[in-house]
Amino acid sequence: MFEFPVLIGDIGGTNARFGLITEKGAEPRLLSHEATAEHPDPSHAIRAALAKGGDALPPPRSTILAMGGRVDGPEPQLTNADWRIGGERIAKDFGLSSAVVVNDYVPVAAGAADIEPHDLTPVGPSPTIPGGARVVLGPGTGFGAAALVPYAAHLAIVSTEAGHTDFGPTTDFEEKVWHALERVEGRITVEAVLSGPGLARLHAAVAHVRTGQPHEKIDPAAVTEAGLKASDPHAAEALELFGRLLGRVCGDLALTFLATSGVYIGGGIAPRIVKVLEESGFREAFERKAPFEQMMRQIPTSVITVHDPAFKGLAALANEGRRFVYHGQVWRKEG
Missing domain, CATH: 3.40.367.20 (Hexokinase; domain 1)
Known part of the structure; x- marks a missing residue:
């Protein structure tokens, strides 16, 4: 379902945490914690997180992002912040083949499967x-x-x-x-x-x-x-x-x-x-x-x-996607 490396993100009203799964089955690598209020939009925060990963970091090919809010419409808004999380927009900003956006408790639930x-x-x-x-x-x-x-x-x-x-x-x-x-x-x-x-x-x-x-x-x-x-x-x-x-x-x-x-x-x-x-x-x-x-x-x-439980769940969704059934916003590049 996802092309690796996979960018993962847990985006809340106060902080956004980003990481990268470089290959299937790998543990997520934490890139950074970004204060939501310090960035005008999610792509700006992602650029900052990727920059902190260093030049040797392989560029992501797809992403799954969890957000604190209801995932409805093409660009759902965080409940407790001004950001809108548009999978298609983010995918095009970073040249990704696919983008999935889910409610922030979807990965927490996925992580609970094998906690x-x-x-x-x-x-x-x-x-x-x-x-x-x-x-x-x-x-x-x-x-x-x-x-x-x-x-x-x-x-x-x-x-x-x-x-x-x-x-x-x-x-x-x-x-x-x-x-x-x-x-x-x-x-x-x-x-x-x-x-x-x-x-x-x-x-x-x-x-x-x-x-x-x-x-x-x-x-x-x-x-x-x-x-x-x-x-x-x-x-x-x-x-x-x-x-x-x-x-x-x-x-x-x-x-x-x-x-x-x-x-x-x-x-x-x-x-x-x-x-x-x-x-x-x-x-x-x-x-x-x-x-x-x-x-x-x-x-x-x-x-x-456990610290950042959503990261474990995001990794499970990326690595074992066919095991889970869940609602989310899905965008895939045509062709």
């Missing part, structure tokens, strides 16, 4: 249940999710926009927090709460509820640091609430796809707060899905701790 135990940190029970569906998700700049579903001899990857579904409270305290939460375009969605900006919103809302006074948002990294050190009781409580809410959403997606082979949590936040997830009621919220608690107790939940 090694040492690349995971279990949260709760971790039985091995092969042959079932799996869900991958992650709170980061936004919230992404996809499912990996066995389909005959293939693995079907179902990308979702689960982060943009509505999200509501289930306890009296959560209801008070919801009243204080900042809306995003008039809504409270999964992403509006379970993301970096969402953690900042949760902290401000928890502080508002506890003090009775509106509270300014602070940087999400500062919320995490203060919460882990317990130097700010509102930050610690916001982190605990974040963990419980994440457990609930993980359980909802596990039910949606009957993900009996596991739920895998990526993104930039979860690896930093594993202890919080273990102690916050994450698993209790995950399992509280009557009348299916018994089934939920058997589904493992783990945090993906």
